[in-house]
Every structure is written in C-alpha cells, then in structure tokens.
Amino acid sequence: MKYAKLLISSLLLLQILTGCTQNEGSRQKLLKEISDMTNEECLEKLESMGFADNGAYGTREETAEAAKAIILYYAEGGTPDSLPFSYTGMIEMSETIWTLLNP
Secondary structure, rough: HHHHHHHHHHHHHHHHHHHHHHHHHHHHHHHHHHHHHOOOHHHHHHHHHHOOOOOOOOOHHHHHHHHHHHHHHHOOOHHHHOOOOOOOOHHHHHHHHHHHHHH
C-alpha cells in the first residue's frame, strides 16, 4: 500500500511537470509564430485569442506597434515580473497578453 501511494504520487508529479513543459513549449512556439508577423497581423492574432484594446493608445497602428513590442519582449524570454516598460497602458497590455499566452 505504501509503495502504491508513492507510485501514484510520483506519477502525478511527473504528469504535472510534463504538462508545464508542454505549456512552455506551446507558448514559445506561439510567440515565435506571432513575432514573425507584422504589427497588424500580431494584433489580429491577439484579438482572435481574446485580446481587447484597453484604449491606452490613440490609434490602432499605435496599439499594434505596442502589442508587437510586447510579443517580442516575451519571445526573448521576458516575463511580467521584469517588464521594461514604464507606461501604465503598456504594462496593463503586457499583463493581458501574458494571460492570453498562459491559459
């Protein structure tokens, strides 16, 4: 019985770790795909994933440019814990995009 519990615990841990690795891999694949897009295509892809413009920028072009900069930052290994952006609107957008990338 003791060994069965240990085996089950080990299998659950392995499943959790494997799931985390698969999520990381799929996120990196998605980031690579989106980072190769134009600014507008990037924004359209994010919108198809549920992104909604927070109104921080005056034009769609500026929003698309900011979204692409955020995607490039995340594609290079950046995380929300170390955002290099100081503009509140961009920080909020970064957090929203991170949430979309990590369902």
